[in-house]
Amino acid sequence: GPTTAIDLGGTKIAAARVQGARILERRQVPTPRTGNFDDVLAAIAGLAGDWADGVVALATTGLVDQGRLTAINPKTLDVPFGLPIEALLGARLGVPVRAMNDAQAAAWGEYRHGAGQGTGSMLFLTVSTGIGGGLVLDGRLRTGSGGLAGHVGHILADPAGPLCGCGRYGCLEAVASGPALERAGARRLGRALTCEDLFRAATTDAQAAAVLDDAAQSIASVLCSLHAALELDCAVIGGSVGLATGFLARIDTAMAQAPARLRLGIRAARLGADAGLVGVADLASS
Numbered sequence: 001g002p003t004t005a006i007d008l009g010g011t012k013i014a015a016a017r018v019q020g021a022r023i024l025e026r027r028q029v030p031t032p033r034t035g036n037f038d039d040v041l042a043a044i045a046g047l048a049g050d051w052a053d054g055v056v057a058l059a060t061t062g063l064v065d066q067g068r069l070t071a072i073n074p075k076t077l078d079v080p081f082g083l084p085i086e087a088l089l090g091a092r093l094g095v096p097v098r099a100m101n102d103a104q105a106a107a108w109g110e111y112r113h114g115a116g117q118g119t120g121s122m123l124f125l126t127v128s129t130g131i132g133g134g135l136v137l138d139g140r141l142r143t144g145s146g147g148l149a150g151h152v153g154h155i156l157a158d159p160a161g162p163l164c165g166c167g168r169y170g171c172l173e174a175v176a177s178g179p180a181l182e183r184a185g186a187r188r189l190g191r192a193l194t195c196e197d198l199f200r201a202a203t204t205d206a207q208a209a210a211v212l213d214d215a216a217q218s219i220a221s222v223l224c225s226l227h228a229a230l231e232l233d234c235a236v237i238g239g240s241v242g243l244a245t246g247f248l249a250r251i252d253t254a255m256a257q258a259p260a261r262l263r264l265g266i267r268a269a270r271l272g273a274d275a276g277l278v279g280v281a282d283l284a285s286s
């Protein structure tokens with residue numbers, strides 16, 4: 001039968017009944033950003049409490065290690081260090097919960113049922129509140145012994161770049177995530193604007209377009225580095241910013257300027273915002 005899956009991100013919480021690659025039912029609410037994790041647990045229970053049967057599969061932003069959740073960048077979601085999220089949510093829902101990182105789950109979803117089908121090794125990259133990543137290497141999801149594998153948003157993109165919420169300077173997440181684009185856009189255009197504003201402005205305004213191109217260049221550069229380290233078959237790009245109009249084409253253009261042997265083909269996530277739900281359900285039900 002179907003599996004109940006939850007995707008907890010920095011901006012939204014989605015819940016679904018998932019059967020293979022099919023989403024039978026789906027619900028979504030904004031993530032409560034009160035700083036009190038109890039509000040997040042209550043929101044999940046409100047969203048999916050009546051669907052809790054069997055094992056509930058949770059894909060969540062942050063590092064997941066042995067059922068415990070830790071923020072790498074507390075600015076994307078502030079969670080207490082080592083929060084026993086499987087136990088806490090399991091107690092709320094009255095069923096066992098299996099948790100894993102959101103981008104790792106989405107990588108598996110795209111590999112099994114989406115744009116990564118038929119490849120052997122791929123990187124999934126989500127550009128959103130943060131920049132998340134997941135690696136499938138030779139057909140196996142790489143989580144690492146402590147859950148860190150795939151956190152490519154925290155690879156150095158610009159040594160002179162801004163401070164990342166993780167505590168280091170110049171991470172890809174600090175230069176190319178949604179909030180990073182808003183900051184860079186505000187600086188360059190001299191007015192506060194949302195990501196949507198920036199993408200709209202980029203169709204006519206060269207300054208706005210340059211902000212997006214700089215971010216795309218940073219992403220392409222990190223993709224080349226990962227390709228050099230791992231030799232990947234492709235990168236699959238997702239996330240609300242990653243899939244925003246024209247952004248993939250900008251990454252493609254930047255990639256075309258890289259040395260030929262380091263170029264990595266990129267594809268749009270085919271499961272869109274459902275990749276994490278599909279991937280985590282697949283892993284929890286097998």
Ligand code: BMX
Binds near residue numbers: 009103131
């Ligand atoms: C951050 C980190 C990753 C996550 C990524 C994308 C936290 C809380 N999260 O780098 O674990 O995969 O953001 O998160 O440290 P999203 O909320 O943008 O999907």
Ligand code: ZN
Binds near residue numbers: 073153154166173174
């Ligand atoms: Zn960082």
